[in-house]
Amino acid sequence: MDLLEYKGKQVLKRYEVPLSAGAQAATVDEALAAAEAIGYPVVVKAQVKIGGRGKAGGIKLAADADAVREHAGAILGMDIRGHAVHELWIEQATDIASEYYAAVVFDRSAKAPLVMLSTQGGMDIEQVAAERPDALATLHVDPLVGFQPFHGRRLAFEAGVDADVVRPVGAMLATLYAAFEGEDATLVEINPLVITPDRRVIALDAKVTLDDNAAFRHPHHAELDDASGADPQERMAAERGLTYVKLDGDIGIFGNGAGLVMSTLDVVAHAGGAPANFLDAGGGAKAEAIAASVEVILSNPNVRAVLFNVFGGITRCDEVARGIVDAYALLQPTVPFVVRLDGTNDVQARQLLADADLPNVHAEATMDGAAARVVELARAGSGSGSAGSSA
Amino acid sequence: MSILVGDDTRLVVTGLTGREGSYHTLNNRRYGTNVVAGVTPGKGGQDVEGIPVFNTIRAAVAATGANTAMIFVPARFAADSILEAEDAGIATIIAITEGIPAHDELKVFNVLQRNPDVRLVGPNCPGVLSPGKANVGIIPAQFFKPGNVGVVSRSGTLTYQIGNELARSGFGNSSIVGIGGDPVPGSSFVDIIALFEADPETELIVMSGEIGGSAEEEAATYIAEHVSKPVVGYIAGLTAPPGKTMGHAGAIVSGSSGGGQAKIDALEAVGVRVGRTPTQVAQIAMEILGT
Structure with missing residues (x-):
């Protein structure tokens, strides 16, 4: 967990690391009250987890109340390289030798x-x-x-x-x-x-x-921890105990095991696609956990197709297939699914999916084949509104 | 032959009486692993399906001659359990437990480093399987058969994926070793590759790495100087964004270090062929061994 500057300083203060006096503020009024209590001049500092705040205009010296009002107003809500500013740290100005x-x-x-x-x-x-x-x-x-x-x-x-x-x-x-x-x-x-x-x-x-x-x-x-800066999908996943990382692309990814999921992202990129997320459902993923995962993946509006890539070791592929069928019924997805299941009970799993005969769910036998298929379907989906037909 | 676990393994399991611990231990025993003892403080004298339980690892070793320990206790107790195994004279410690604090791993590593007779594999790993001989951990043994390919990997499922593709093409394994996805693994690629190099049964080594840290680069340097057997590599996480932990605590590109392409470049520079997908890894291995 990366901490905002002021929370890091809260931790360091307990170890008697020498710091300047300061206070947190989430509004212009709070910034003003903090500055009055500390005494002028103060520094108004944007609290975001990214470097280069000063260059981006997120750190300003304020000699009086008017300056605090002006700078706090300008910095709150500012976007610093993709990080929105929700909080300020008002700190006593320090002379520097x-x-x-x-x-x-x-x-x-x-x-x-x-x-x-x-x-x-x-x-x-x-x-x-x-x-x-x-x-x-x-x-x-x-x-x-x-x-x-x-x-x-x-x-x-x-x-x-x-x-x-x-x-x-x-x-x-x-x-x-x-x-x-x-x-x-x-x-x-x-x-x-x-x-x-x-x-x-x-x-x-x-x-x-x-x-x-x-x-x-x-x-x-x-x-x-500060949830305010977190991405909505990442927050939703964290609440459900899922290992999820949001990415920039349009292909949702579901897999088991960190290494296999990383590999899946790479294979999709290799096939010309762009993954929308990393999601590791872990070992022994049960049907409910799968539905919860699919819900998180689909809540990202950029997703145009979803790839399920599972190797069943402890995880049983038939459980995963059942989970996909249940999730499909529950969530009624409008984007195509590509499913590749290998390992424990994979034959039963493929039969289960074939019997369910879900529209827009495509089974593939290999990882490379599944990646190529999902990339093709995501492209088809980004053109008109109609999803690709199964070949 | 095989490495780390085999016919002479006498296994003691910490955390045997837990749900996961007993499930996987009994699986290991069914596979043929010689499970001699379990340890749960306060439950000494009991047994789990005939496996005697002791209060301390020291007592288990004295009574049964255990030489290998599998650590299955929850993360907050795991470092203590590993150190107890070392103190009891166990030579091979295999830690399955996930989520051990990084500072605990650091202390454990630095303690064990002073004892040349002990080897820790893991934590946060699927264990070690020597097909046909012994399975210690959670690797699904049904996908593997005896053979001449040694596999060492930071990832469980990816190992099964690559191993299964090899098995379908008719290849077997000497041993499969999961070194785990944590920032401070007890054994590195270098440690395990050295064991495979010395193992007469192993003719080809597959190493499956991922982003984060520099263990793959260190392996490349070691391979150039010390390894005569062919090595095939794979690196997962090439397209992972910097600064994000990808599932494994150790899988993170921080600043200019830990990137996947640099690892591939380091391996290829010393003649290791690196597959771009798990399927390619299996294909390269088959080419080298000759189908």
Whole structure:
């Protein structure tokens, strides 16, 4: 789960990461009240889960109430690269002497947390790493040992931070690591981490990603999720416990097993089509679960055809076929279905579908054949209103 | 021969008394796997259809000589269960459990790394099948028969798909190994490919990867230097959008890392033929082995 800046800061605050005072606001009036309480000048910041907010006009300095009114009004409802702004973070303005970068990331390849520090803050860190690798100090921490004070000193000296802030920057890194470990985060990134003219160290931005698998030991994480920004189909799928990712195309996809579903998306693209979603119905999908999945897929208005690609291991293909027949009766789809079932009880499944004799449901024997068929049907459907006939 | 599980496997199952655990364990036993014990704290002395249950893995090992553990307990207990198996002297630990926190996996990996005698496969994997000998996990064994193709994969259903296409064309498998879809798997492609390289029965290796991480690139480097047997590859998720987790916790393209095309390029650069669809993978394997 990726957190909005202000929710990330809520998490970091519990670990005593130094932050500027701020408050959340969802309306211009709330923004104004927050600014009055904090004291001018303030910064009005769009809360969206995407970088480049400043360049897009989503971060503005406001010296007085009129400026807050103007900027909050302009930023709320703004679209920043596809992300609508529903919330603002009103923060006390901070004077900046230097901008640094700090992060703790989950390094899968090294099987260890990676702590990074650079004096080149405010920039894209991948660019810094590529162009000036010497400006980025990095250190892998043994997760069984944890972050030690010498780690902080080493990073601070190697990154070349100003001598008078070596100690507080090291201490800041220790708090970030504590949050990373304590909250089961997979990313804690501060860009920029600023040094003020009076030599304080402050986390001016926060990008925090939490591990959904660890939610059971952090009940408060549920409150950090924000459904407001989520896509309607993704929200509907999440409520039904389905693994669903919305995509840009027009071919609905139903499959079982993450690898097979990913492969199905690729095979459809290979056949010239564009998938509308990733949906993994998981192992042992029962008839009700299938109907629930199909409902989510069809609720996306872009969908012009649906491909069912199932390999029955634990899942029985005849169960899936029955689920498709039930879902068809329940939802009365207007778009064609292409069904490819292989594995446990596949013969009975194909017979079941043949007996049901549903209009606009096409059985295919192979994955490649099914992909070609669904692409053809989606194209036919996008032309006139009439669906393709079965060959 | 085969790798990881076989005729000498003596299996202890944690989570045996759960619904899923007992269902799949009994399936494994019906296949011919030598299941010697189960472990559920507080249920020691009971049995599940004749399989004795112990309170600790240590007690199960002492009484039965178990050398392989299958982890079937819920995610919140799984890391503890894996560490208990290691502590009890189990050599091969196969963790089926899905949804283990990434930080738990990190700790487990770093503990096990200090013990050269133990191998963890998974978590979040379908297990290991050596056709005709033993099945540990949830792989539907009816689709596979003994043969000379070793398969290693991050995905269950995709493995069955590729394996089934090979089987229809008359090929069998030495072993099928699911290494799982999590960010920190206990065994990597490199670990399993090394075992297949050393296994006299395996003549061709199929590796099925997916987006996320760099395990496929690391495998490519290893294959170039250490593998004499032909390897056929597949990578799922080429068209997945960046920043989205595609079902498996580990299947995500983040920034410039983890993309599918880079994995294909790395494999092809060292002579691995990569199929663009699962069907193509089976076709390439058949070409190499000669039909």
